[in-house]
Amino acid sequence: MSAARPRRPVGGAGRPWGLWGLRGAVLAYLALMIAVPLLAVFQRGFRDGLGAFWGELSSPIAFDALKLTVLVAAVTAGINFVMGTLTAYVLARYEFPGRRFLDGLVDMPFAIPTLVTGVMLVVLYGPSSVLGGWLESRGVSVIFAKPGIVLALLFVTYPFVIRAVQPVLLAAERYEEEAAFTMGASKWTVFRHIVLPTILPAAASGALLSFARALGEFGSIVVVAGNIPRRTLTAPVHVFGEIEAHNERGASAMSVVLLALSFGLLLLVDWRQRRKVQVLRG
Amino acid sequence: MRRDGSRGGAGFLALPLSVLLAFTLSGCRKEEPAAPGAPPAAARSATLILGGYTTPREVYGKAIIPAFKKAWQEKTGQQVEFRESYQGSGAQSRAIVGGFEADVAALSLEADIDRIAEAGLITHDWKAKPHGGMASDSIVVLAVRPGNPKKVADWPDLTRPGLNVLTPDPKTSGGAQWNVNAIYGAALRGFAGAPKDDRAAARELLKKVFRNVSIMDKGARESMTTFEKGVGDVAITYENEVLIGKQAGQKYDYVVPRSTILIENPVALVDKSVDKHGVRAVAEAFVEFLHGPEAQRIYARYGLRSVDEEVAKENVAQLPPVQDLWKIDDLGGWKKVSQELYGKDGVFTQIMTELGSKR
Numbered sequence: 001m002s003a004a005r006p007r008r009p010v011g012g013a014g015r016p017w018g019l020w021g022l023r024g025a026v027l028a029y030l031a032l033m034i035a036v037p038l039l040a041v042f043q044r045g046f047r048d049g050l051g052a053f054w055g056e057l058s059s060p061i062a063f064d065a066l067k068l069t070v071l072v073a074a075v076t077a078g079i080n081f082v083m084g085t086l087t088a089y090v091l092a093r094y095e096f097p098g099r100r101f102l103d104g105l106v107d108m109p110f111a112i113p114t115l116v117t118g119v120m121l122v123v124l125y126g127p128s129s130v131l132g133g134w135l136e137s138r139g140v141s142v143i144f145a146k147p148g149i150v151l152a153l154l155f156v157t158y159p160f161v162i163r164a165v166q167p168v169l170l171a172a173e174r175y176e177e178e179a180a181f182t183m184g185a186s187k188w189t190v191f192r193h194i195v196l197p198t199i200l201p202a203a204a205s206g207a208l209l210s211f212a213r214a215l216g217e218f219g220s221i222v223v224v225a226g227n228i229p230r231r232t233l234t235a236p237v238h239v240f241g242e243i244e245a246h247n248e249r250g251a252s253a254m255s256v257v258l259l260a261l262s263f264g265l266l267l268l269v270d271w272r273q274r275r276k277v278q279v280l281r282g
Numbered sequence: 283m284r285r286d287g288s289r290g291g292a293g294f295l296a297l298p299l300s301v302l303l304a305f306t307l308s309g310c311r312k313e314e315p316a317a318p319g320a321p322p323a324a325a326r327s328a329t330l331i332l333g334g335y336t337t338p339r340e341v342y343g344k345a346i347i348p349a350f351k352k353a354w355q356e357k358t359g360q361q362v363e364f365r366e367s368y369q370g371s372g373a374q375s376r377a378i379v380g381g382f383e384a385d386v387a388a389l390s391l392e393a394d395i396d397r398i399a400e401a402g403l404i405t406h407d408w409k410a411k412p413h414g415g416m417a418s419d420s421i422v423v424l425a426v427r428p429g430n431p432k433k434v435a436d437w438p439d440l441t442r443p444g445l446n447v448l449t450p451d452p453k454t455s456g457g458a459q460w461n462v463n464a465i466y467g468a469a470l471r472g473f474a475g476a477p478k479d480d481r482a483a484a485r486e487l488l489k490k491v492f493r494n495v496s497i498m499d500k501g502a503r504e505s506m507t508t509f510e511k512g513v514g515d516v517a518i519t520y521e522n523e524v525l526i527g528k529q530a531g532q533k534y535d536y537v538v539p540r541s542t543i544l545i546e547n548p549v550a551l552v553d554k555s556v557d558k559h560g561v562r563a564v565a566e567a568f569v570e571f572l573h574g575p576e577a578q579r580i581y582a583r584y585g586l587r588s589v590d591e592e593v594a595k596e597n598v599a600q601l602p603p604v605q606d607l608w609k610i611d612d613l614g615g616w617k618k619v620s621q622e623l624y625g626k627d628g629v630f631t632q633i634m635t636e637l638g639s640k641r
Contacts, residue, residue: 059635064638122508123511127511144496222499222500223504226498227498227500228496228497228634229634230635230638237454240454242453246372
């Protein structure tokens, strides 16, 4: 393999179909899998004109659903930003028994159907459980209220920040940290002034990704939220309701907004990373 | 790499080509016979595809289908295999319209069958069948905690401040519209503390009930599951949901409001599918079987009310009587109710908007 490779011209000049075949196939795959379905949503959302599109979104129920979704996604992203960064730091920089196991556990939320996540949270925090009963006796409602939504989202988006920060930490040269330690800096000082600046962009990217993921979450929320319009009804659940109520246009309009928000954020993540690369190169 | 930009044409061709290929492939698949039990005519086995809503999954899967298989084999010597799909009534209806080739559709409400008919897939007048095309009935009731500790007896009790009421979301679950219709209709009929035919008072009652609703699950079954987890004081639900829950060992009781709606669940043969699969005879026999006394007794065993008068009489002792039982037609039929209550400016939509975050 290593012997054959250098003989092939990198540009693929002698075999255009080979190179373009791969590129074309991948692009076609991307188009079929992502672009075409997205276009269909956009097309349906705008088919009856901008006025109709706006009309679907300006109802108080739709507007509040969107507001709530952005709010809980932002809270989730904020908590992930802090806790995910700390978790990644601990997993990358400390040795302790069970570390590998915990490291593996981080990805579990991706493997569990989010509907199961919702049911699990209801069982855990519902009034028939010890924890839920205790909370209820203190007048705290977690489940079927906004805190329940955030709990579900935190579970579902748990890996994002950790998995964004961890590789950066593992790849980072440690001599700066070690030098600081030998000069008598405290752990906190080292973290604050040496580690944090290195991982901040990755943490921010992870937080934005978790925000985008939280915007679209449905399976767990529909179980834990209670789904009361203008109170605990989130945008994805609203979309589901509109589909069930045969209002395809309303569903598409809201989906377009969620898509635009997610897409904008992902572009932002991309732009940040590009800038970082440019800074490093420059 | 960048040098290759001039040859971009080939790459751009690949995209439409693959799209075309994909469509051609999926087109080809459609031409193949979808059911293994398709003709020759006197085949020794046939396959029926049943598209149902979620509530009667147990009734069909465990009891009615085995009974029909047996009866059909005794009569014709032919074996029938069933492929069953159960999901929310609206979703099932859309799936069938979208190309899921169910031979028989058993759904929660008329409107969902109508949609299939409007798409041209049901070409006969399905309502001309016995019992207006309805296979089973139920009523909207109130599930309460054992012994009814909150002393809930009728619709107006649901407005009591501090009571925690569950009902599925009428938007996500077409079947949940039965619940809202029941409250609104009972009020209009003068049975829920509101003057007869006073729309404003009926609206007010509905609003006060929904002020106490803190959870709207996406379907009737999910709503009862939440109730079973100890959440809520009252669950507005269907009688058969309560009875089947009790059969499964759940501890709750139910009360029948003085006035409530008769839930009617339609069944229809999907002409386009049965003709394509060549299973019209057996599909017709199945629909007929559903209306017959044997299947009607099975429905009753699973907590549904029978559409057959004879069978209904047999079970009259087990099911509590209703003082004022009425049908959707008494509210003007599904079309009118859909608009009046659930449309963009419908009563229910308005109420949910008004209640807003004030609670």
